[in-house]
Amino acid sequence: MQPQPEPLPSLLARLDEAALYHRAEDRGFFTLLWAEPDATSGHRPPALKIQRAYRLDVLPQIIAALDPERDTWISQAEFHKPNRRIVHLLRLGLCFVDLDTYKTPHGESRPETLLGRFLGHCGDEDVPLPSLVIYSGRGLQAKWLLERPLPRAALPRWNAVQKELVARLAPFGADPGARDASRVLRLVDTVNTRSGERVRVLWVQRHAEDVRRYPFEWLAETLLPVSREAFQLKRQPPTAPRTPLQVIPGGKTGNLRVFSGRQLAWDRLEDLRKLAQRRGWTEHGIPHGYRSKYVHWCLNFLLLSGAIPANQLYLEAQALVREVCPDFDKDVRSVLSTLYRKAKAYEAGERIEFNGRTYPPLYTPPQSHPARPIRRARR
Known part of the structure; x- marks a missing residue:
């Protein structure tokens, strides 16, 4: 009823x-x-x-x-x-x-x-x-x-x-x-x-x-098409032998998150922002020579995470830039122009084929070097 x-x-x-x-x-x-x-x-x-x-x-x-x-x-x-x-x-x-x-x-x-x-x-x-x-x-x-x-x-x-x-x-x-x-x-x-x-x-x-x-x-x-467990099983190669379940005593096992491209992109963005905090860039500003690269990768991962549509990119960029370089507004536009075009293509469902695999139009760095955006600045 x-x-x-x-x-x-x-x-x-x-x-x-x-x-x-x-x-x-x-x-x-x-x-x-x-x-x-x-x-x-x-x-x-x-x-x-x-x-x-x-x-x-x-x-x-x-x-x-x-x-x-x-x-x-x-x-x-x-x-x-x-x-x-x-x-x-x-x-x-x-x-x-x-x-x-x-x-x-x-x-x-x-x-x-x-x-x-x-x-x-x-x-x-x-x-x-x-x-x-x-x-x-x-x-x-x-x-x-x-x-x-x-x-x-x-x-x-x-x-x-x-x-x-x-x-x-x-x-x-x-x-x-x-x-x-x-x-x-x-x-x-x-x-x-x-x-x-x-x-x-x-x-x-x-x-x-x-x-x-x-x-x-x-x-x-209840709502998502597949559960976490089903998603993890789906990622395994069909011919791969199933590993028997083993009980690992002790330790916290709750709150485990399924691997996904969007979650990975969001986590990479969070890592870059933590890096900026630990290097003191949020207090003293990001050194010249690293600004464009830092903003580029942060915004790229923000878009890949699906957290914002392309039409919000500029406003999010302004908020992000103020954290590390308040005087960087003029140069942000040059970083945004290419990303905005790629973000619109991403929203439209466009894909790029390379070596038999398909990728989104946005930048997708390899897992071994998630972004390569920042090296430690020389003092």
Whole structure:
């Protein structure tokens, strides 16, 4: 039997909803984006949008002070610097899908009718029911809260789950361009001036007197086409003899990650940034002669990880460059031009064939020398 929506009086207020994935007691930053109310009506130019980042510990005061009569969006992830760039990602407390239902045959339905159809579709597609569903004024937002926030290291696997959710919910207008970790979604109890409707929670899935939360690994195993174990077996040559399982006593064996190209690219990016920190480049700046190479490989691995689309490359590059060389802005464009062309080809599905094997258009260094980007600078 399909779970029934909760009655309207039990809906979550904007602070209650935001506090489900942003804890004021944690360190880090969240971002708000809002439109100035004097530029959102009639035939005036597009609204002026203002973006601000705030510490998590001031979340209650900031949310309470917002003007509910203007369009307002809030970041879903948290960041360790006051912006919402992927290179500054700190943690992720949920999975989500932005559903542009007004672009589908369901668009004329009332929100409550739309909700019932959406929950039924989740059951048909073996998608776990979301923790909550929000009416955004024209469409829906579906959110799956996590039992524990994910660290930045898990971003490639989180992206894979996001991609699968968008694919399965495509008949309800799931937006493939709104599934990244830097995404902002409309905040509950604020107005959507395009429709004049108030953003509100339509449905909450309760579990043990609280909003339902999911273990991320369970979500991943349920949604992704192959499990970690099956993926590892698939990578073995068909003719290779199976090695008998052996029990190795002692030691921690949990939290092991499957090898994947995207995870490897993300880990390489993290290694380069740790190298910059240990050499003091984040404090004193990167030496001349190493700047272009460092930025090139960092951005190349960022793109290979699938964490950002090509159209976000310049903004991510700006955030990355500020870590090691604030005066490097002019030269960044020369590094970006080639990478941007290759990133667009990568997104379009183009591949390069060499010696009987296919490779993405982006740079893929051999495993023995992951990037060869930086040698120790002579003093």
